[in-house]
Amino acid sequence: MSTVLVTGVAGFVGFHASNLLLELGYEVIGVDNLNDFYDISLKRARLYALQSKPGFCFHKLDLADRDSLKTALKGREFTYILHLAAQAGVRYSLENPHAYIDSNIAGHLNVLELARHSDSIKHLVYASSSSVYGERESGPFAETDRVRNPVSLYAATKLGGEMMAESYSKLYGIPLTGLRFFTVYGPWGRPDMAYFKFTDAILKNKPITLFAPDEMSRDFTYIDDIVNVLPTILKSPPKSGHEIYNLGNSKPNMLMQLVDVIEVACGRPAEKIIRGKQKGDVTSTYAEVSAAARDFGFDPQTHLEVGIPIFVKWYRKFYGI
Numbered sequence: 113m114s115t116v117l118v119t120g121v122a123g124f125v126g127f128h129a130s131n132l133l134l135e136l137g138y139e140v141i142g143v144d145n146l147n148d149f150y151d152i153s154l155k156r157a158r159l160y161a162l163q164s165k166p167g168f169c170f171h172k173l174d175l176a177d178r179d180s181l182k183t184a185l186k187g188r189e190f191t192y193i194l195h196l197a198a199q200a201g202v203r204y205s206l207e208n209p210h211a212y213i214d215s216n217i218a219g220h221l222n223v224l225e226l227a228r229h230s231d232s233i234k235h236l237v238y239a240s241s242s243s244v245y246g247e248r249e250s251g252p253f254a255e256t257d258r259v260r261n262p263v264s265l266y267a268a269t270k271l272g273g274e275m276m277a278e279s280y281s282k283l284y285g286i287p288l289t290g291l292r293f294f295t296v297y298g299p300w301g302r303p304d305m306a307y308f309k310f311t312d313a314i315l316k317n318k319p320i321t322l323f324a325p326d327e328m329s330r331d332f333t334y335i336d337d338i339v340n341v342l343p344t345i346l347k348s349p350p351k352s353g354h355e356i357y358n359l360g361n362s363k364p365n366m367l368m369q370l371v372d373v374i375e376v377a378c379g380r381p382a383e384k385i386i387r388g389k390q391k392g393d394v395t396s397t398y399a400e401v402s403a404a405a406r407d408f409g410f411d412p413q414t415h416l417e418v419g420i421p422i423f424v425k426w427y428r429k430f431y432g433i
């Protein structure tokens with residue numbers, strides 16, 4: 113069976129993707145620097161769960177450190193790279209901009225270089241983001257839309273990553289696919305994201321802070337809908353060059369609807385503090401997904417009313433609340 117190098121393996125999407133790949137019989141070489149952007153014990157728990165499975169090995173390293181990357185992977189061959197490691201989060205990019213350049217630009221370049229010098233690689237699939245679309249009047253957002261207005265450094269680095277991939281595909285003929293994920297949520301999710309923070313606060317009887325809830329909407333996408341299509345995408349390199357696809361639910365919800373669904377799942381109402389829109393946040397996201405449907409059979413089916421209770425159930429069990 114083929115070997116997949118998964119970067120960001122201890123992260124939310126990396127963990128779920130690796131789980132599925134291992135179940136399907138792939139070997140997974142996982143790398144992650146286990147940084148402290150959020151609770152490291154959650155990253156360690158994800159890794160622990162993966163380490164019990166046959167076919168998995170892990171290297172703790174920082175992708176921005178190209179010598180460590182080269183040394184760790186020397187002599188290893190892989191058919192695919194699933195590059196998910198990144199400094200994620202829009203708001204944190206205002207606090208710690210350098211982390212974004214280190215991981216999403218320098219780290220991304222080192223992964224592209226790895227593919228350039230590999231004799232075995234058939235496809236490099238990497239994570240981009242809906243944030244590249246910037247502030248838009250209306251949706252849905254299509255891959256063919258002009259994207260020139262990032263409103264956060266996070267978005268700028270993701271857009272930069274796409275441009276770097278485009279140049280490497282032209283220069284070296286590497287088959288490359290970029291995936292623009294839209295607000296992915298689910299069990300083992302990210303503590304910095306709104307659905308996680310709201311659940312945590314509600315279950316601990318603490319208030320939640322909502323930023324511009326009357327304006328904000330997101331195309332909330334359940335983790336399994338994304339992860340289940342990744343093996344097909346890995347096995348389907350573009351006929352030539354570099355392709356980009358949206359992966360989103362294509363049914364946006366208002367922020368208030370998210371809160372309503374979490375309140376029901378938690379069995380209690382939230383105490384709400386309302387604030388204005390935050391710098392770097394876009395008002396809405398909405399994916400047009402016909403290209404991913406056509407090429408990979410992408411067909412997201414999970415509504416918030418189904419996905420959020422699954423998350424809340426996991427959260428209660430994991431944290432014993």
Ligand SMILES: NC(=O)c1ccc[n+]([C@@H]2O[C@H](COP(=O)([O-])OP(=O)(O)OC[C@H]3O[C@@H](n4cnc5c(N)ncnc54)[C@H](O)[C@@H]3O)[C@@H](O)[C@H]2O)c1
Pocket residue numbers: 119120121122123124125126143144145146147155173174175176195196197198199200201214215219239240241242292293294295296297302
């Ligand atoms: N979850 C979402 O809603 C969402 C939306 C759009 C795009 N994305 C993108 O999808 C990918 C996966 O996101 P996620 O939600 O799993 O995030 P995550 O933060 O849970 O996972 C990223 C992992 O990468 C690791 N990492 C970061 N920088 C690294 C470096 N320099 N070297 C090695 N490891 C490093 C982190 O420790 C983390 O475990 C990211 O590229 C993210 O930008 C996610």
